[in-house]
Every structure is written in structure tokens, then in C-alpha cells.
Amino acid sequence: MAQFSAAANTLVRMSRRGSRHEARAALAYLARRHTVATNASLAEVLGVSRPDPVPKLMRRFARWLTEREDVRQRHMLLVEQFRL
Numbered sequence: 001m002a003q004f005s006a007a008a009n010t011l012v013r014m015s016r017r018g019s020r021h022e023a024r025a026a027l028a029y030l031a032r033r034h035t036v037a038t039n040a041s042l043a044e045v046l047g048v049s050r051p052d053p054v055p056k057l058m059r060r061f062a063r064w065l066t067e068r069e070d071v072r073q074r075h076m077l078l079v080e081q082f083r084l
Contacts, residue, residue, distance in 0.1 A: 022071065025061035026078065028054050034084045 024046055031037045031045075032054070039051035046054070064071040078084075 022061070022064065022074075025057040025064070026075065028057035029061035030078060030082075030084065032058055034082075 028042055028046065031042055032039075039054040042054050043049070043051040046057070048054070061071075065075060
């Protein structure tokens with residue numbers, strides 16, 4: 001989880017609360033898939049007031065992975081960088 005906390009700080013600074021920024025969705029997707037982080041703990045890191053939006057962010061990123069080549073490429077870079 002420490003790996004993701006450092007990355008989270010950088011990624012969350014890139015986007016505002018309520019933003020549809022890809023970084024927020026990527027963080028939710030990767031953290032839930034590769035750590036034991038809960039929706040509640042991710043909500044705090046992402047700066048949302050409740051854990052409810054976290055699954056929506058994950059679904060959004062999963063959809064982008066199927067629809068967008070640029071997102072798939074960045075996803076693979078993150079997976080390689082963090083050795084997931």
C-alpha cells in the first residue's frame with residue numbers, strides 16, 4: 001500500500017475533486033485490483049467524501065481500457081513500473 005500512497009499523492013494533485021481525470025480512475029482501479037485497500041480508504045486518498053464513487057471510478061477506467069489505446073499503453077507502463 002505504501003507504493004500506492006506515494007503515487008496517490010502525485011496523481012490526486014493532478015486532478016480536482018469531482019474531476020473525471022484519468023489519474024483518479026487509474027488509481028482506484030489499480031489499488032483495488034492489486035492491494036487490500038478498501039473503498040473507504042481509497043475515498044480518503046482520492047479526496048471524495050464517501051466510498052460510493054470508488055466503484056464508479058473503477059468501472060470508468062475499465063471501460064477506458066477497452067475503448068482507448070492510449071489508456072491501455074499508460075496502464076501497461078504503470079503495471080511495469082510498480083511490478084504488478
